[in-house]
Amino acid sequence: MSAYKVTVLGGGAWGTALALAMLRAGHAVTLWARDSESVDAIRAGTNPRYLPGITFETGIAATTDLAQALAGTDCVLVVTPAQALRSVLTDVKPHIAEHVPLVLCAKGIERDTGRLLSDISSAILPDNPVAALSGPSFATDVSRGLPTAVVVASEDEALASALATRFSAANLRCYSSDDLIGVEIGGALKNVFAIAAGAVTGAGLGASAQAALVTRGFVELRRIGAAFGARPETLMGLSGLGDLMLTCSSVQSRNFAYGVALGKGEELAGRPLAEGVATSYIAARLTRERGIEAPIIEAVAALLDNAITINEAVAGLMTRPLRAEAD
Numbered sequence: 659m660s661a662y663k664v665t666v667l668g669g670g671a672w673g674t675a676l677a678l679a680m681l682r683a684g685h686a687v688t689l690w691a692r693d694s695e696s697v698d699a700i701r702a703g704t705n706p707r708y709l710p711g712i713t714f715e716t717g718i719a720a721t722t723d724l725a726q727a728l729a730g731t732d733c734v735l736v737v738t739p740a741q742a743l744r745s746v747l748t749d750v751k752p753h754i755a756e757h758v759p760l761v762l763c764a765k766g767i768e769r770d771t772g773r774l775l776s777d778i779s780s781a782i783l784p785d786n787p788v789a790a791l792s793g794p795s796f797a798t799d800v801s802r803g804l805p806t807a808v809v810v811a812s813e814d815e816a817l818a819s820a821l822a823t824r825f826s827a828a829n830l831r832c833y834s835s836d837d838l839i840g841v842e843i844g845g846a847l848k849n850v851f852a853i854a855a856g857a858v859t860g861a862g863l864g865a866s867a868q869a870a871l872v873t874r875g876f877v878e879l880r881r882i883g884a885a886f887g888a889r890p891e892t893l894m895g896l897s898g899l900g901d902l903m904l905t906c907s908s909v910q911s912r913n914f915a916y917g918v919a920l921g922k923g924e925e926l927a928g929r930p931l932a933e934g935v936a937t938s939y940i941a942a943r944l945t946r947e948r949g950i951e952a953p954i955i956e957a958v959a960a961l962l963d964n965a966i967t968i969n970e971a972v973a974g975l976m977t978r979p980l981r982a983e984a985d
């Protein structure tokens with residue numbers, strides 16, 4: 659029987675880690691990256707730019723040739739940044755066979771349109787079933803083979819379950835879900851709250867403020883999730899609360915680290931990818947348009963725009979009208 663062929667698009671931290679996870683699950687893995695430097699390094703068992711200090715097994719067939727990466731593939735993991743999804747899938751279109759599932763692994767909402775990533779995928783590649791992989795999982799942990807649990811979601815429950823089975827291995831446990839929107843919303847918004855939590859830490863506001871911020875962030879996530887049709891139990895799961903806990907508590911998170919720099923008033927240009935920046939702007943717009951109360955998201959977007967200071971953000975949140983917690 660020929661091996662199940664997985665194509666990974668994206669040679670950054672998460673693309674490399676997922677390619678390794680797929681290799682360890684016993685699949686034939688081809689990784690496409692746009693720069694030959696990353697391709698050469700990954701073939702040799704390193705990715706110094708995105709996973710510094712980590713060496714790993716060889717066996718990933720890395721290439722800069724997209725057509726070659728997609729030829730004869732059984733499944734594609736799309737692991738480029740959320741804001742690049744539209745252009746990447748447009749490039750993929752001529753080279754992918756119908757019915758090959760696309761598993762979206764980025765966490766974000768398209769800034770210009772407010773579209774969820776699965777919407778973009780269905781619009782560009784309507785004949786390819788779409789799934790999302792999300793949950794608390796740092797690329798460094800996964801590439802080191804540390805135990806990790808994620809969720810694979812698709813509106814097609816049988817597909818989600820089949821992919822979760824394929825992707826699971828000794829140290830990667832994949833749950834399945836048919837709540838695609840719920841999984842996407844949780845993954846996208848936790849990055850915004852991670853920036854907020856980082857800012858609280860960076861500004862030295864204390865552990866109590868930190869806990870309050872994360873808890874009230876989760877309330878905003880639930881409100882927005884409800885408006886988008888996400889199931890509450892999905893938001894309570896790995897891709898929602900689980901990832902919120904992870905990224906709001908560790909400088910291993912680039913979004914949290916970005917927030918720390920913001921809270922300290924440090925230079926923000928040139929930092930590693932923090933998906934929550936783009937997502938905060940569009941999430942603030944979407945919540946405003948839909949009349950959803952999301953003061954933390956609003957504050958993050960305003961802070962990033964230099965429209966308010968951290969002290970003004972705190973004062974704004976602390977002086978809102980008092981209310982019952984459950985409202």
Ligand SMILES: NC(=O)C1=CN([C@@H]2O[C@H](COP(=O)(O)OP(=O)(O)OC[C@H]3O[C@@H](n4cnc5c(N)ncnc54)[C@H](O)[C@@H]3O)[C@@H](O)[C@H]2O)C=CC1
Pocket residue numbers: 668669670671672673691692693696708737738739740742745746763764765766795796797798930931933
């Ligand atoms: N790093 C992590 O621990 C995790 C990351 N993610 C998500 O995965 C996504 C990717 O993140 P990372 O791999 O960590 O980012 P990264 O910054 O390490 O790598 C991004 C990769 O995408 C490539 N890229 C950027 N724009 C591109 C374009 N227009 N066309 C083609 N390639 C492009 C870059 O060259 C680079 O290889 C993000 O949405 C992130 O939220 C999800 C879970 C864990």
Ligand SMILES: O=C(CO)COP(=O)(O)O
Pocket residue numbers: 765793794795796797849852901904905910911912913914931932933
């Ligand atoms: O999504 C992640 C872990 O689940 C990675 O978070 P950062 O993008 O903030 O590093």
